Amino acid sequence: MVENFVKPKISQLCEQCHSRKAQVKRPKNLQKICKECFYDVFETEIHNTIVNNKLFYPGERVAVGASGGKDSTVLAYILKLLNERYNYGIEIVLLSIDEGIIGYRDDSLATVKRNQQQYQLPLEIVSYKELYNWTMDEIVSCAGIRNSCTYCGVFRRQALDRGAAKLEINHVVTGHNADDMAETVLMNLLRGDVARLEKSTTIMTSSAGSPIKRSKPFKYSYQKEIVLYAHYKKLDYFSTECSYAPEAFRGTARELMKNLEAIRPSCIIDIIHSGENLVLKEKKIKQQFRKTSPKKVINNENDKHHDNKHNEIEIRPDGSVSLNKGGFIDGNRCERCGYLSSNKICKACILLEGLEANRAKIRLDNDTSSDGAAKLTRTLEQLSF
Numbered sequence: 001m002v003e004n005f006v007k008p009k010i011s012q013l014c015e016q017c018h019s020r021k022a023q024v025k026r027p028k029n030l031q032k033i034c035k036e037c038f039y040d041v042f043e044t045e046i047h048n049t050i051v052n053n054k055l056f057y058p059g060e061r062v063a064v065g066a067s068g069g070k071d072s073t074v075l076a077y078i079l080k081l082l083n084e085r086y087n088y089g090i091e092i093v094l095l096s097i098d099e100g101i102i103g104y105r106d107d108s109l110a111t112v113k114r115n116q117q118q119y120q121l122p123l124e125i126v127s128y129k130e131l132y133n134w135t136m137d138e139i140v141s142c143a144g145i146r147n148s149c150t151y152c153g154v155f156r157r158q159a160l161d162r163g164a165a166k167l168e169i170n171h172v173v174t175g176h177n178a179d180d181m182a183e184t185v186l187m188n189l190l191r192g193d194v195a196r197l198e199k200s201t202t203i204m205t206s207s208a209g210s211p212i213k214r215s216k217p218f219k220y221s222y223q224k225e226i227v228l229y230a231h232y233k234k235l236d237y238f239s240t241e242c243s244y245a246p247e248a249f250r251g252t253a254r255e256l257m258k259n260l261e262a263i264r265p266s267c268i269i270d271i272i273h274s275g276e277n278l279v280l281k282e283k284k285i286k287q288q289f290r291k292t293s294p295k296k297v298i299n300n301e302n303d304k305h306h307d308n309k310h311n312e313i314e315i316r317p318d319g320s321v322s323l324n325k326g327g328f329i330d331g332n333r334c335e336r337c338g339y340l341s342s343n344k345i346c347k348a349c350i351l352l353e354g355l356e357a358n359r360a361k362i363r364l365d366n367d368t369s370s371d372g373a374a375k376l377t378r379t380l381e382q383l384s385f
């Protein structure tokens with residue numbers, strides 16, 4: 001990807017400073033500028049996003065969700081730089097989640113550990129294994145690869161919250177960029193998911209029931225510019241894609257957006273602006289909920305103690321999974337794990353329940369002995385339905 005930008009054939013003066021030689025064609029607007037002006041506009045745009053949206057307050061402790069990838073590496077570098085340059089007065093900590101993906105996350109965490117040394121920032125690592133007693137490798141071998149992004153997404157969101165809570169930090173910043181956001185708008189639009197569409201461009205969010213807010217300082221930063229910045233600044237980042245398949249529909253939306261971007265570079269920002277200015281009529285939201293009736297619902301019949309609505313998982317026609325939200329009540333705690341949740345049972349526990357049941361079934365299927373049925377009964381009895 002970087003190769004497209006490394007040596008642009010530009011033999012003219014920078015359109016910004018008009019003194020140095022132009023070396024970069026900005027992916028965002030195709031402006032031909034010198035390296036120094038590129039650093040300046042890129043950093044200043046992020047600073048403006050932070051200031052205009054009042055993302056931080058002096059004295060605030062902020063955790064950077066650090067995956068070792070390009071986005072979060074550039075985010076940690078730039079936040080440290082801007083904090084010193086503009087005196088935000090924030091304290092920055094790196095927070096990494098080890099999902100347990102051998103050959104991918106172990107390598108990227110090695111990068112984060114080097115970043116910790118390079119940027120002299122504290123680092124906290126929280127693993128799925130310690131929180132859930134499952135690694136993503138175990139989840140995929142039990143539940144298959146198809147819905148791996150759903151499991152990983154739910155667990156990571158909660159793990160970032162739990163990691164931040166452990167550090168007594170209320171604010172996690174992530175490296176989600178303009179491309180990610182435009183993709184999400186497109187996906188929700190194409191799916192007709194009007195409820196999500198309205199929220200998809202919000203710069204600061206929090207899960208219902210959680211005191212931990214999440215923000216995206218790269219909301220307006222193009223992925224290509226982030227890569228370019230990391231490349232010119234020689235930042236140390238991990239560039240391998242996750243070993244498990246990306247969410248199928250997101251991949252399609254990404255492809256569509258890349259094609260649109262090739263014709264019209266501003267389309268990424270334009271899609272975000274469209275999303276920001278979208279106002280929905282209340283009546284239409286209600287109609288939308290009726291339209292998205294589940295194609296298939298996994299429902300735990302054994303749950304006699306809880307309202308079954310909380311345990312529904314909808315499998316959409318595109319193979320993606322959505323969990324039933326039930327009624328939101330702020331300040332609730334999950335009845336199983338005790339962690340903050342807007343539902344009686346948090347999403348992570350609902351997924352874990354399905355995984356445990358699946359694991360028991362797999363054990364039985366692989367068990368050729370005659371007392372297999374009795375063993376299954378005993379295993380199911382041990383599960384905390």
Ligand SMILES: Nc1ncnc2c1ncn2[C@@H]1O[C@H](COP(=O)(O)OP(=O)(O)OP(=O)(O)O)[C@@H](O)[C@H]1O
Pocket residue numbers: 064065066067068069070071072073095096097098099156173174175176
């Ligand atoms: N294992 C992790 N630990 C901590 N934060 C994470 C982890 N995985 C993702 N994040 C956060 O979520 C953001 C979006 O992650 P995602 O995997 O969707 O995108 P990405 O483009 O690959 O990001 P990156 O280049 O930073 O890896 C990351 O930039 C990072 O801030």
